[in-house]
Amino acid sequence: MSKDNPSQPSAAWAASYEEEPSQAGVPPSPGGMTALKPFGWAKDNLFNSRLNTVLTLICLAILWFAVPPVVSWVLLDATWTGSSEACREAVGACWSVIVVKHRLIFFGTYPFDEQWRPFLACGLFVAMLGVSGVRAFWRPWLVGAWALVLVGMGVLMWGGVLGLTHVPNDKWGGLPITLMLSVFAIALAFPLSILLALGRQSSLPAIRSICVGFIELMRGVPLVSVLFMASVMFPLFLPEGVTIDKLLRALAGLTLFTAAYLAEAVRGGLQAIPRGQYEAADALGLGYWQKTWLIVLPQALRIVIPPIVNQFISCFKDTSLVTIVGLYDLLTAATVATTDPEWRPFFAEVYVFAGLVFWIFCFSMSRYSQWLERMANRYNRR
């Protein structure tokens, strides 16, 4: 289907996808040349049949009625600073509630004067995630850098050394909790899910049934009940006086749950590998792990990037369920911010803000996955 010149050298391929990623390989549509002739484009695409004309008009009408009120609520009539009294009199959104409560929302019960520490830790973490996404940095030193950053984050968050006061993790809250839970759950669940997916295809009955049993059990119950078991029921079976940290328990529950779902996505990739690939690997005399590591997984994982990222995003959002086990994630902190009677009428603004923060992270993940997919598949376009 590609219209590109087949004689184009492959190095140019790699260059071209980075310059105009979304256009590469896609034939121009009949109504193209959009920038030059907007009127013609509209005629060709929006008004080219009676049905389309009607649909276009309906959409325009909806936009006409929906957009101005939203814009005036969000921007024009909004109160940006000032007291709750000013907000009560204004008709628009009350963003001053965010100004007043943003530190509670972002950092929960972390000691107020020390909140630069979680701020710095989150900044480091996000920067490191960004760096890890860039291909040029995929070098062995990245592992070392991660180790350093994690230690640095631990020092910042816990303190107790270098003159920082000790902050036990029951005081952590807000964005650091959401970020750490989701990133660690994803990072731990991913390798586990590959093992589970491989185990599910294993020819050894014991391994296969354990993996199938685990996956089906986890997929068969809601995440809320997994978290509930992990944090409410599990401690009842421990000897008296032995407690495992609540954050750790929730992380374990979230990891196991995500791993089960990811395993099914990975299995889809494994099943899409043609039988000939396995046989060719066998013919070369590769052992099981060599075959899996060198031949099967690189191809299988490439295929399943979209469902895997889908699961990552879902895991990120699932962290907001930890509120039922009493962890102070971003959304819980936002909810608590709305319990203040002075600001309670403006809960919508707080939730819009929390939603925006979630959206920024999820959208970045989604965009990154699109880039990753294109890069991984650049040599085998179909």
Added chain:
Amino acid sequence: MISKLQAAALAAVVTLPLALSGTAQAGATFDGVKQKGYVQCGVNLGLYGFSAPDDKGKWTGLDVDVCRAVAAAMFGDAEKVKYTPLSAQQRLPALQSGEVDLLARNTTRTLTRDTANGLNFAPTNYYDGQGFMVASKLGLKSAKQLNGATICVLPGTTTEQNVADFFRANKMNFKPVVIEKNEELHKAFFAGRCDALTSDASQLAAIRAAETANPNDYLILPELISKEPLSPAIRQGDEEWTNLVTWAFYAMVQAEEKGITAQTVDAAMTSPDPDVKRLLGVTAGNGKALGVEENWAYNIVKQVGNYGESYERNVGSGSKLKMPRGQNALHSEGGLMYAPPLK
């Protein structure tokens, strides 16, 4: 509030490990707390006035003050508390499993919880219950004056039933305005569609603080027509710990009765009143009996304040909720707060 089925299931799950282990070591919690050096206190995730982090992330509230009082009695330092925010489903198992030493999370004391769920309760630190809110300009003083009133109420709840029972018992009539959604209901009341709005009194105060420009325009009538005694809870099986939590709270009430505040407690150390002397440990004995320092009550009053101070600061006139003392006044002022003699 949990259903009976949930309570039964919870009780079964909760008592099973206890039955298996078969031991309830006396003093285990008390010694455990003393050894680790802090009180692990289960609180609400966020209930303004009772337990919620303030804008600076510091836990405050009436329930939080109970935790702080116990820490002050035990360690002489009200800050030696670690807070575990708990959801409504989690709170009882968290106490049972030993995850928290003390549960101060607006929990209603009931017979089932006291027995089948294996809990002990400290004295009630807040008497909540269903009440009525009216516009101040009506000039009403009592719910008994509501004969013939229109009342805004949520449908299908015990709230509705309680109102009907109250009016029948007092041989009065009322006209219910039943509205399904909370926000609509409040709007209807503030728009003047009904004379009174009914809900739990603490709820009414929160609604008033949130949705009126001037809270003084509305009045919560003193009668409460249902019982919701919110009490701190501890695990059964450690009498020493139960004693300390119980008397730490009573010390706050006693201090209010004697007029001792955080500011005046130092001066009160020289008071000739034998009750004050015993309370503040000038006359020794109480501390030894509880297994703590003799100045335990002094530390509570100095660092947390007496009950009245805690009330006014968190839910009363000094707070945004502006709840009247009502049933939570001292017995000498017509309320239910009554401390047995500390001797």
